[in-house]
Amino acid sequence: MSKPAVTVTVTRDGPYEVSGAVPIAQQIIGTDRAGKSVKWEEGKAFPAKPKVWLCRCGHSAKKPYCDGSHSRVGFDGTETASRQPYLAQAKVLDGPMMQLTDAESLCAFARFCDPRGQVWAQVAETDDPEVRRTFVKQTCDCPSGRLVAWDKATGKAIEPELPVSIGLVEDPQEACSGPLWLRGGIAVIAEDGFAYEVRNRVTLCRCGASQNKPYCDGSHAAIKFTDGIG
DSSP: OOOOSOEEEEOTTSOEEEESOOOEEEEEEEEOTTSOEEEEEEEEEEOOOSEEEEOSSSOOTTTTBOOSHHHHHTOOOOOOSOOSOHHHHOEEEEOSSEEEEEOGGGOOOOOTTOGGGOHHHHGGGTTSHHHHHHHHHHHHTOTTOOEEEEETTTTEEEOOOOOSEEEEEEEGGGTEEEEEEEESSOEEEOTTSOBOOOOSEEEEOOSSOOSSTTBOOSHHHHHTOOOOOO
16 A cells, blocks of 8 residues: 555644645534434535644644644543554454444444444345445445445455545534544554554544544543534
8 A cells, every 4th residue: 555645643642733735624424314324414624734733632722723722731642542453453243245344442423333223233134235235335434444344255345435535523413523534544643653554434533532542432422522613
């Protein structure tokens, strides 16, 4: 894999330093009448700049950008996430036509896995074309890449085509703001220089409360984090 043009570096107890002119825009979880997550909708966009610093502590008054609040609040940004590759962390669920890999610690609580009986049950019915289509869509809509569908005939993962971009997840159903959604293969570098595995879909904590930093663990929903961007 060639070196990604965009890099996100975790600074010590501070913001994410983003290098590379990458588009940033709100990515809003759209729901059906039952309140189930069914689609992504794009919201407010921000200009792409060669370098920006994005808030990681959750306290900036200039979100998504850092305003130095991490120093004022004594933010502890210690990274605790596993540094193993995704497949080393994931469990495998087998079905007739497809497999599902699931790294639960990466869950960002977007809930695209829930409609129509949940993907964990759907994988066992992937010999049904309609179930298979639903299964693939729902796993591909998972922003964190916790869930990945695999075609057993080819042995390859099925990944959505995502532009190299950063999403600011908004969750109207839960009345909160979610993580930073890194899309299209953006490198994440730890504070000590370690390079995390580059993946098509990654979600990073921006509420400051995750216990799996730098990754999101869904804590934004529990604390009802809002970025105030509107």
